[in-house]
Amino acid sequence: MKIDPNHLQLLAAIVDAGGLSDGARIVGKSQPSVSRTIMMMEARLGSRLFEKGKRPLRPTELCLSLALQGRVIAEAAQRAETAADLYNGGKSGTARLAGTPIFMDGVIASMIASFQTAFPEVAIHQSYGYLADLTEQLNVGNIDIAICPVRRDNVPPGLNFKPILKGRNVIACAPSHPLARKSSLKLAEIADFPWIAPPADSPLYEDLLLALRSIGIKDFKVSFTGGSLASIVSILGGSDALTVLPFSVVFMQRHSKAVASLPIKIEHPDRELGLLWREDRQPRPAVKRFSNYIESEFSGLGQHISQSGRDEVWRA
Amino acid sequence: MKIDPNHLQLLAAIVDAGGLSDGARIVGKSQPSVSRTIMMMEARLGSRLFEKGKRPLRPTELCLSLALQGRVIAEAAQRAETAADLYNGGKSGTARLAGTPIFMDGVIASMIASFQTAFPEVAIHQSYGYLADLTEQLNVGNIDIAICPVRRDNVPPGLNFKPILKGRNVIACAPSHPLARKSSLKLAEIADFPWIAPPADSPLYEDLLLALRSIGIKDFKVSFTGGSLASIVSILGGSDALTVLPFSVVFMQRHSKAVASLPIKIEHPDRELGLLWREDRQPRPAVKRFSNYIESEFSGLGQHISQSGRDEVWRA
DNA sequence: AATCTTCATAACCCAAAGTTATATTGACTG
DNA sequence: CAGTCAATATAACTTTGGGTTATGAAGATT
Incomplete structure (x- = not known):
């Protein structure tokens, strides 16, 4: 006897609501709809789910034990929905990134730390590499985002590049x-x-x-x-x-x-630090959120640097 | 975002099977059906459930967390089905019976005991009463079965009577x-x-x-x-x-x-012990099974009495 | 490169399930 | 006990999710 989980869920709603009409209201359907669904269930089961001719609707013992499972199903479905929402909102999932060691250790690492306190459900997988290696890792799909200094005219084909900090x-x-x-x-x-x-x-x-x-x-x-x-x-x-x-x-x-x-002016490199990712696939929500976070952190960092700029650090 | 429990169940099957075709086979549907269902899910969710263009089908992390709930749902549905089967087979549920005290204590009680060792999931609610009272209890629906000596021409209207032992x-x-x-x-x-x-x-x-x-x-x-x-x-x-x-x-x-x-022959009563129940509602499976059990026990008892009959007991 | 398996697509169809309107029917009340 | 009210059942109709078969497309493997 195959039973539709939707029906069990509906049954639980009706039992909890104490009546067909209220149950229908709860699940957002019309009363005739749930009425007929219940009747079809009874026909399939070969047993009544509610006692016949009792107006404060009285559930059968079979009905109660089925409603029990219906509640379990409703909860699981609810959990699935919140899981999907978290995932789609980029609040859960995995972001795999790699970048040049000095930047990763010196700048990105602390950003990862603060990101993870804000979004503890997002797992970060971090590794190291230089441009050629990072390109390869992106292309085979081992990482989602690379963080690397790149010359604008040297962006590998097939990759998007978003600069986040001028080289200095x-x-x-x-x-x-x-x-x-x-x-x-x-x-x-x-x-x-x-x-x-x-x-x-x-x-x-x-x-x-x-x-x-x-x-x-x-x-x-x-x-x-x-x-x-x-x-x-x-x-x-x-x-x-x-x-x-x-x-x-x-x-x-x-x-x-x-x-x-040291207070010595040296030539700036022609590379800019930026994010690289494959242009043929849009990043998962968690990756999107992480790169947004990195970008906003860097824009904040840029302002910090401009403000407290040379006077403080340059001549510290 | 509303998610259909059926879809979660299907997702779990596919993930466990490791592929669409095998998953479809497991749930007993055609491969195109599940393929389209998955695509509809992805469209609704706005996220992929399986990575694009990978032939050993690789589930997304979202997919895995949804499949987790799908398994929960599958289990709950399975439990519901076995609960329904138990109930419909009369192996679970409740039987409410009442009868004349002497018979209940002297004969039925031990039958209840053996019945419950065979069907421990069936709850028995037992009470006492004479014919008028039992009829009332049956009619208001407080009990399912009455066990009572009744004259055949005196069966209360609206009740079925099944004799199980001649009065002696x-x-x-x-x-x-x-x-x-x-x-x-x-x-x-x-x-x-x-x-x-x-x-x-x-x-x-x-x-x-x-x-x-x-x-x-x-x-x-x-x-x-x-x-x-x-x-x-x-x-x-x-x-x-x-x-x-x-x-x-x-x-x-x-x-x-x-x-x-004592070895004295006395006149037999014109009543017969039998089962009474409302003719306008067929008994629940557990009640049916219980009354069948009682009937078979009594037929066994009748044979016992005939065999070891008078010689042994009558003149004990 | 050829082949094999698996997944995606197309075209079609049916039954489940949604709707509104209305009839029945327990339960309650004067 | 009739009358009323609210809840459920029924009817008639429409929409659509989901099932099918047939077939095309594409990774993976040799």
């Missing part, structure tokens, strides 16, 4: 660095300090070369290469080394007093 | 009664013993009068009147009193050696 680098050092307190510097003063270089295949490494070339430094000694932001910061803090870092990364560290920047 | 009474006494061992008795021997009379409004009281008249006893002294079978048996056991009891009741006590019967 600074020369970074320990707050205790001998040059950190000086208000103006000469080229000769920084030429002798050792340099920390990011991994050679990273865009930041190219930025480093560009920056040094722009201020006339031709050859320099690299005391450390590779490593994550955390290792770079900790090496900076324990040495007189210098390095090139994105302004935003230094800015985000401002409260920890772990990094300072 | 015996004179009962304690096994230790001075007359119990005698193989033949004279009227004078029993005339002097005190009598236990059932309640004056009971059919058994009429039987008592009939029986004594039939063997020529005109006046007799009543030492006890009223009371239940248990009280009658216990008074019998502690005294030399006599009484009239249905043969079946005495027979059912045979293993407890609490009651004996």
